[in-house]
Amino acid sequence: MEEKKFDVQSLIGFFLIGGILLWMLYNNSFDDNNKEEPKDNIEQVESTPVDTNTQEAPSQNALTDSTAIAEAKKNLGAFGYSATLDAASGKTTTISNDVLELKLENKGGYISEARLTQFKTFDSIPVYIIKDGNASFNLRFTTNDGRVLNTENMYFQPNVTRSGENQVLSMKLKVSETEFLEYRYVLKPGEYMLDFSIRSQGLNRVISSSEPVNLDWKLKGYRHSKSISYENRYTELSWEYDGGEDDYLGQGDLKDDEAEDVTWIAFKQHFFSSILLTDTPFTSAKFISKNLVQDEDVDTLYTKDFAASMPLELKGGELNYNMNWYYGPTDYKILNDYDRNLDEVVPLGWGIFGWINKFIFIPFFAFLASFLPSYGIAIIVMTIIVRIVLSPVTYKSYLAQAKMKILRPEMNEINEKYKDNPMKKQQETMKLQSKAGARPLSGCLPALMQIPVFYALFQFFPSAFQLRQKGFLWADDLSSYDTIAELPFKIPFYGDHVSLFPILASIAIFVYMMMTTGQTMQQNQQPGMPNMKFIMYLSPLMMLFFFNNYASGLSLYYFISNLITIGIMLVIKYVIVDEDKIHAKIQENKKKPRKQGKFAKKMQEMMEQAEQQKNAKK
Structure with missing residues (x-):
């Protein structure tokens, strides 16, 4: 009986102690109006820091904290x-x-x-x-x-x-x-x-x-x-x-x-x-x-x-x-x-490219965006103005191409006449171009002058924070790609969507290349050389893939830029430039004695010396 009595007393004591602990937790955690269940009271105490200054007796949590503090002092030293x-x-x-x-x-x-x-x-x-x-x-x-x-x-x-x-x-x-x-x-x-x-x-x-x-x-x-x-x-x-x-x-x-x-x-x-x-x-x-x-x-x-x-x-x-x-x-x-x-x-780009962006394009674009109704229109207006400013360079480049086109029949004759003597063929070609005042570099240099502008804008549009989440036409964000169709599969290097602005830009680039280099590529095709016509088709295709995941604002710029360039070249070709007058002027230039530049003269002398050495060996 004593053993049983002890078990009952232990059980009563267990419940009594448990009840006291629950009562203490209840009073320390809730006000008199809170009547939630004891289980919820315990959870609340565990997540709420205890105010040790007002606590009359240490709770079990406080004892645990004291142990943790002692352990912290042991591990952290003075920082304990x-x-x-x-x-x-x-x-x-x-x-x-x-x-x-x-x-x-x-x-x-x-x-x-x-x-x-x-x-x-x-x-x-x-x-x-x-x-x-x-x-x-x-x-x-x-x-x-x-x-x-x-x-x-x-x-x-x-x-x-x-x-x-x-x-x-x-x-x-x-x-x-x-x-x-x-x-x-x-x-x-x-x-x-x-x-x-x-x-x-x-x-x-x-x-x-x-x-x-x-x-x-x-x-x-x-x-x-x-x-x-x-x-x-x-x-x-x-x-x-x-x-x-x-x-x-x-x-x-x-x-x-x-x-x-x-x-x-x-x-x-x-x-x-x-x-x-x-x-x-x-x-x-x-x-x-x-x-x-x-x-x-x-x-x-x-x-x-x-x-x-x-x-x-x-x-x-x-x-x-x-x-x-x-x-x-x-x-x-x-x-x-x-x-x-x-x-x-x-x-924004290194060197001159960064300077162009910092001091020209960034303030100019901010000015346009301050009064134009959308950022897309600001891109179009800025592109138009840039192309107009560069139109004299475009004119010089096209004029050089026109001169070379007029001289092409005579250059073909020289190629045929000296086909077995590359050195002589090069000498005669240079003489013809010098007399006519038509040098290949005169067409390349204007194009090279545009590279800093094009590269600066290539850096500007992806970095323009103002374009972020700004929509235009079908593009909902000019800082990201536009989507006109979602693909059920993913094409390597292209993606799982179709963007329209890169398609338009690629078509415009293809038309531009056909106008400027298509005929030249086809006529100057040499046996054993890569098919230049294929390269002309490949370039717009590569751009289509490259820009499909790029910012639509950048593709919009390239589309408008090439569209305007095409328009300017058509105006130059059919309104400004008269090929008959250019041909007549070339013929007059050929009759006049023309002073060679130092570089051209030096090149001709070197080629003549090489030709003489070659003949001497024979």
Whole structure:
């Protein structure tokens, strides 16, 4: 009976203790008006931090926390103090303005979510540069007692204040109330750029000065555009170094590089970028870029994986770096307005091509877009004006072609007469062209002069942030490809859709080539040489495939440009240029003694010497 009595008493005691614990949990977690079930009470207590100052008796959770704190002090040494603070609850802190919302993790003190509030992705969801663990920011250092610690594993204590209209967030990783490592964020109204500083106070006795403090920053770029392959083509890691020079890793499955005296690092995505700037240059930095798009059908979330690693210098045993973060559009105007050389992040072309874009096309296009009803019309108007400005060059090029066309019968006679003597044939051809005032280079040079303009515009349209999600005619986004038909299969190098603007551009290019080079190609076909007519057909076809996944704004430009060029050439041919007059003038020129240029004279002398040596050997 005693054993049974003991079992009953134990059972009663178990239920009694359980009831008391449930009652304590109930009172600590809910107000008098809340009458939910005890099971729900327990769940609420587990997710809500406990106020130890008002608690009369330690709960089981508090005992567990005490054990964790002791373990933290054992592992973290002096930094174990941070585990005793409220930040150990693992919350996030949010700061925002009208264009940017940032969430920061108490654990690690870094930005864990960055949302651009004014923009949507191609599928109408908010644009996040950082979300769901795709980015990390960590300081790795060694303490005087030999521990290697990472800030991403420790808890910072947040404190949000205001300085005028600015939001100030101080995140402190504490050794004591007066000794800490601080990340300080200052967000201003309407700005994508925030002030950021790293400083320490009283840590010279904690952090070892014999080992470097290393900053590691990583980010996997989210997809934001309709074509992930096209977006990935303009996604790359770039940096500024050596007082104003800039460089980038470029494309490739795995790229890496190093630099010294680095003043900013940009994880550039096509239309949105993350940039870290520092007033105190990093003495050195290592960069890695890994391509994450191997198969567009499978790899649909991320474009590239970026990583940068930089040592931070201790001064007097303390850290003190003033920096900035930029989370925003890869927009030339916005970046250029900061006057920090950030416009180099936008790929406008090197050398003269970039200058043409910066000082001509970007301001001119912005001017047109300011009053025209759509960006598509602005592209058309700008293309028309560019072609009109270049029309004198087109005229000179066509005039040179017309002269060569008139001389072709005489050149054919020379080819037939000296078909067994290539040297003599070349000499006589040059003499004929010189007397007539018709040189092949006179047609090539005007065409070469247009290359900088064409290449600059080729760089301009894919980089124009203004075109993003702006529609025109059947294209719903001029920064991406237009679609008039979806294919039930995928064609290699072409895609699974049909874009109309590239088709129109390819037809216009084909017509232009027929007008300018079709007849010449056919008549100058040499035995054993590749079929030039086939090449003429192949070029527009290659462009059709190449541009099917490119920005429709670029295809629109090429279509209008070639259409206008065709029109200008028809006007030149049938209105301005009179081939009979050109022929008569050529005949007059042939009768006049013509002074040779130094280059032509030198070439003729060399050819004559070669001919004499050849005859002497016979």
